[in-house]
Amino acid sequence: MIEVLRLDHRPKRDARLTTHVALVSRAFGASKIYYSGQQDPSLENSIKKITKNWGGSFKIEYIKNPLKLLQTKRTIIHLTMYGLPIQKKISEIRKQRNLLIVVGGSKVPIQYYKLSNFNISIINQPHSEVSSLSILLHKYFKGKELSINFKNAKLKIIPQEQGKKLKS
Amino acid sequence: MIEVLRLDHRPKRDARLTTHVALVSRAFGASKIYYSGQQDPSLENSIKKITKNWGGSFKIEYIKNPLKLLQTKRTIIHLTMYGLPIQKKISEIRKQRNLLIVVGGSKVPIQYYKLSNFNISIINQPHSEVSSLSILLHKYFKGKELSINFKNAKLKIIPQEQGKKLKS
Numbered sequence: 001m002i003e004v005l006r007l008d009h010r011p012k013r014d015a016r017l018t019t020h021v022a023l024v025s026r027a028f029g030a031s032k033i034y035y036s037g038q039q040d041p042s043l044e045n046s047i048k049k050i051t052k053n054w055g056g057s058f059k060i061e062y063i064k065n066p067l068k069l070l071q072t073k074r075t076i077i078h079l080t081m082y083g084l085p086i087q088k089k090i091s092e093i094r095k096q097r098n099l100l101i102v103v104g105g106s107k108v109p110i111q112y113y114k115l116s117n118f119n120i121s122i123i124n125q126p127h128s129e130v131s132s133l134s135i136l137l138h139k140y141f142k143g144k145e146l147s148i149n150f151k152n153a154k155l156k157i158i159p160q161e162q163g164k165k166l167k168s
Numbered sequence: 169m170i171e172v173l174r175l176d177h178r179p180k181r182d183a184r185l186t187t188h189v190a191l192v193s194r195a196f197g198a199s200k201i202y203y204s205g206q207q208d209p210s211l212e213n214s215i216k217k218i219t220k221n222w223g224g225s226f227k228i229e230y231i232k233n234p235l236k237l238l239q240t241k242r243t244i245i246h247l248t249m250y251g252l253p254i255q256k257k258i259s260e261i262r263k264q265r266n267l268l269i270v271v272g273g274s275k276v277p278i279q280y281y282k283l284s285n286f287n288i289s290i291i292n293q294p295h296s297e298v299s300s301l302s303i304l305l306h307k308y309f310k311g312k313e314l315s316i317n318f319k320n321a322k323l324k325i326i327p328q329e330q331g332k333k334l335k336s
Contacts, residue, residue: 017184020296027295054293082325082332087314113330123314124325125222127195127302128188134299135306146255146291157250157292162281164250 002030008105009037020130026058028137029145036066055153074098076116079132083119103129170198176273177205194226196305197313204234223321242266244284247300251287271297
């Protein structure tokens with residue numbers, strides 16, 4: 001089971017980025033996202049709507065005290081550009097089954113670094129929590145996540161060389 | 169040479185997403201990003217500042233007529249969730265040397281599908297242009313982009329098991 005925790009969501013500033021973090025979690029095979037910071041019903045609704053239309057059983061849940069989540073029994077992977085390179089740690093991470101992937105907000109308190117089993121960087125350069133999460137999940141699943149079949153989908157894409165084809 | 173074209177930038181709505189698209193381009197080994205839509209000096213400055221601090225020679229340029237760029241001699245790869253799966257096309261794409269990767273804005277006109285040599289999906293599900301771009305570059309470079317050395321960097325991270333270490 002893989003779940004994601006997005007820290008410190010600010011509806012005004014982060015609406016679209018947190019949406020993308022949630023959609024990457026879903027599309028790349030995680031089963032749930034928790035988010036902390038400010039509760040955001042519009043974020044929750046848009047993710048629920050996408051799951052309803054595009055299938056699968058992905059969940060989103062607001063959590064007031066995210067540190068509590070880190071104290072449950074699972075392997076915590078904190079994505080940070082200051083961490084150890086993914087390519088050196090991925091085989092060790094692949095042996096873990098029950099993962100919580102922590103994705104930072106504006107500034108991540110030091111406790112998160114300490115409570116995490118792995119502090120992992122996807123390139124020690126500034127880029128995006130969205131790309132970091134996708135690369136981690138892509139490497140964890142060895143590319144198998146690219147062909148997940150989402151059950152009970154109302155909408156389904158028929159891949160095209162040109163143009164768009166949607167089956168509904 | 170790999171360059172990226174981000175379509176239809178709207179400063180108010182897309183500021184942070186386009187920034188992330190640009191940072192992923194840079195961190196994952198592209199040499200330049202063009203963007204169309206509305207010109208955004210604050211976007212350009214923030215990318216230039218990051219390149220100045222973190223090294224390399226990444227460029228950003230506003231382009232008024234992006235369709236013109238597609239008519240220059242290079243291989244155009246348009247990232248769209250409606251396209252053919254990356255895993256089926258990556259070996260063909262890896263043979264190309266001079267790439268322009270097109271990353272959509274809100275709604276991409278049909279000409280882009282027609283003028284592209286490849287319309288490629290990273291999973292036929294809604295997620296993010298940021299993750300799609302990172303996965304494409306990661307697969308194109310076979311993971312070698314994870315260890316690029318950015319020249320003339322003022323700031324450099326020393327990867328840590330816990331905490332942050334920055335050399336400047």
